[in-house]
Amino acid sequence: MAEGEEEVNYASVVFKAGNNPPPAAKRGEETVYGEVKVQNETKNEDSAGRRRFQHLACCLGILCVLLLGGIIGVCVYLAPLFNESDSNRFKEVSTLLANNTKLSLENANLTRDIQNLTDQLDNLTEAYNLSESNNKNLSAGVQVLTTRNEELETEKKNLTQQIQNLTTKWNELIISRAQWSIDSYCLAYDDDKCKPCQKGWKHTEPSCYAYNDAEYPDKKTWEEAQKDCRGKNSDLAVARDSVEKEAIKTNSLGSNGFWIGLRVEDGQWKWVDGSDLTESSWIADPDPAEGLCAVFGKDKWVSVSCGEKRQWICQKKALSV
Known part of the structure; x- marks a missing residue:
């Protein structure tokens, strides 16, 4: 101031x-x-x-x-409390961090497991769809097989019925044939005695022979002649041994030659019963060539084309009386 x-x-x-x-x-x-x-x-x-x-x-x-x-006083007074609280808080934070880390690992494992399960589910779904498709195909196949089985059952019944019908007809044929045999082998003769061969057939033990000395235009090819013999319950003549060969020769007529049951099959001479020709010397020019059949003449056998027209000899087993 x-x-x-x-x-x-x-x-x-x-x-x-x-x-x-x-x-x-x-x-x-x-x-x-x-x-x-x-x-x-x-x-x-x-x-x-x-x-x-x-x-x-x-x-x-x-x-x-x-x-x-x-x-400063308040801080000094509260410092112990803050330190204790911070220590607890630190422990809690450490625990939470550890739990967080553990949960993170578990979450990662669960995520991986979920992905694996998802992949497995996809695979199972694909397998299920494939199984469903196969099941549908199998169902369709079963349906087809069931339908086919029903058709076969129906066909079986039809065949069974046909067999029964044929059996009945066969029995009737046997009876008719027996009666026919009686008529042909017994009643056809004037002495009413049964003969080993039918009327018109020549007997040379153990066979009966029918010499069909037809003239043109009734002569036949080898196949036609065999068919005619089959219609008479016989076959073209077969000479299994020299006795049968001599029997055929003795009863032969004419010189044009008769078809016998011998022809070339698969490069070999075979009889109609499936047996092979054992004596190649019985036939002139024995070289087997397809399309050749044997003709029995008066003195020898010769091979000619099976398509020629010839007479023929039928043979069947003689009846035992």
Whole structure:
């Protein structure tokens, strides 16, 4: 405050004079005085504001010191509690982190298991679809087989019925044939005695022979002659040994030759009963060529084309009486 008073006294002392100044000078002095007075008043106001600011800053400083002390005291007081809480919190965080890591691993394992199960499910679905397709195909196949089985059952019944009918007809034929045999071998003769051969057949033990000495146009090819013999319950003549050969020769008529049951099959001379010709010397030009059949002449056998027209000899077993 003394410094302020010195500034004010300095400003008041500067401008007083002993002589009377001219009016202009007086006005100048008054102006200067007024300006100094204003500056002095401004300085006074600044000093007062500065003092108030200093008081306020002092109070704020004291308040900050007190607040800082209170905070330090509270921290000192609560530090043990915070340390214990932080320790527990750290343990909890560590436990949670461990659990989180474990759960992450388990989650990864579960994700892998889910993917494996998904793949297995896809495979099972594909296998199931394939099985369903196969099942449908099998069902269709079973249906076809069932239908075919029913058809076969029906066909079996029809065949069984046909067999029964044929058996009946066969029995009837046997009876009829027996009666026919009686008529042919027994009643056909004037003496009413049964003969080993039918009427019109010549007997040379153990066979009966029918010499069909037909003339043109009734002569036949080898196949036609065999068919005619079959119609008479016989075959073209077969000479299994020299006795049968001599019997055929003895009863042969004419010189044009008769078909006998000998022809070339698969490069070999065979009889109609399937046996091979054992005496190749019995036939002239024995070289077997396809399409050749044997003709029995008066003195020899010769091979000719099976398509020629010839007479023929039928042979069947004689009846035992």
